[in-house]
Amino acid sequence: MAAIFFDVDGTLVRWSGGYGEIIADAFDRAEVTPADDWLAHYNERFFHHFGEFADDPYHRAFTDLCDEYPVDADPRELADALVAAEFDAVEPVPGVERAVEKLAEDHTLGILTNGIPGVQFGKVEEVGLLDYFDARVASHDPDVEATKPDRDIFEAAKARVDTETYVMVGDDREPDVEGARAHGFETVHVDASIADLRTPDFRTLATLL
Ligand SMILES: [Mg+2]
Missing domain, CATH: 1.10.150 (DNA polymerase; domain 1)
Incomplete structure (x- = not known):
């Protein structure tokens, strides 16, 4: 897991x-x-x-x-x-619903976001996915007060789940990929903005993990 x-x-x-x-x-x-x-x-x-x-x-x-x-x-x-x-x-990024549902079968899912907790988690709730995420970490939670790529927010995330392997999935290279890698996470970079790519390859992700 x-x-x-x-x-x-x-x-x-x-x-x-x-x-x-x-x-x-x-x-x-x-x-x-x-x-x-x-x-x-x-x-x-x-x-x-x-x-x-x-x-x-x-x-x-x-x-x-x-x-x-x-x-x-x-x-x-x-x-x-x-x-x-x-x-x-807000709308779900294409392909993400199936990937989240599949990944949740075998893994603990979390949110790790720069923003206001109520707003960030609210957006995920709007697209019907919030219940899949047991660990929810937002930079502007008073107990966190750190933004990606800073160490403290990644440590706050690790403190929520006791496991050996931590993975970060995100679209921004510096906070989500470089920051996460520097603090002990495996990383998956997705890009939802490329027009001719219909979906980020969440399906591959769900198969591999
Ligand atoms: Mg992002």
């Missing part, structure tokens, strides 16, 4: 459109028409708070936006609208 950890964005789930469309949808839900410079300011503030491991960077970034610009909406409403828009826009 191995412990197989999956990244979330670009590995288990992907957006049906671009992130710009999702933010636009969030403003739409709050009945606000954003000016051109609002999105850049929101993004800059989001990554600032995210980098500081704030518990709710969405809410904080919208609060900053509403302080800076005449936004006729409540930051809480905007933050909730954005998370709801993210949930509505």
Whole structure:
């Protein structure tokens, strides 16, 4: 038995459109028409708070936006609208459902993701896969506060499952592949963005493990 950890964005789930469309949808839900410079300011503030491991960077970034610009909406409403828009826009990466189901027969599956626990696990729940993952590790869990490729998040993952073999499956080379390898994981690199590849080769993965 191995412990197989999956990244979330670009590995288990992907957006049906671009992130710009999702933010636009969030403003739409709050009945606000954003000016051109609002999105850049929101993004800059989001990554600032995210980098500081704030518990709710969405809410904080919208609060900053509403302080800076005449936004006729409540930051809480905007933050909730954005998370709801993210949930509505996720779809499973093609091929992943069968692979996860098959791998779960013989292995312990986990999530190992950079992001807010409720949002990251919520996206996996949206596509109906969350129950397969017994070990759930997110960078912005107060007990973790480390992002891939840092050592501490990989150690937090290992601490959740007692086994000999740890595997990381992910789409981003530096955090998911290089980071995981440096901290004792076998790695599988998947790329859901290649247009002419219908599915990442999850089937091969499920056969090999
Ligand atoms: Mg990813």
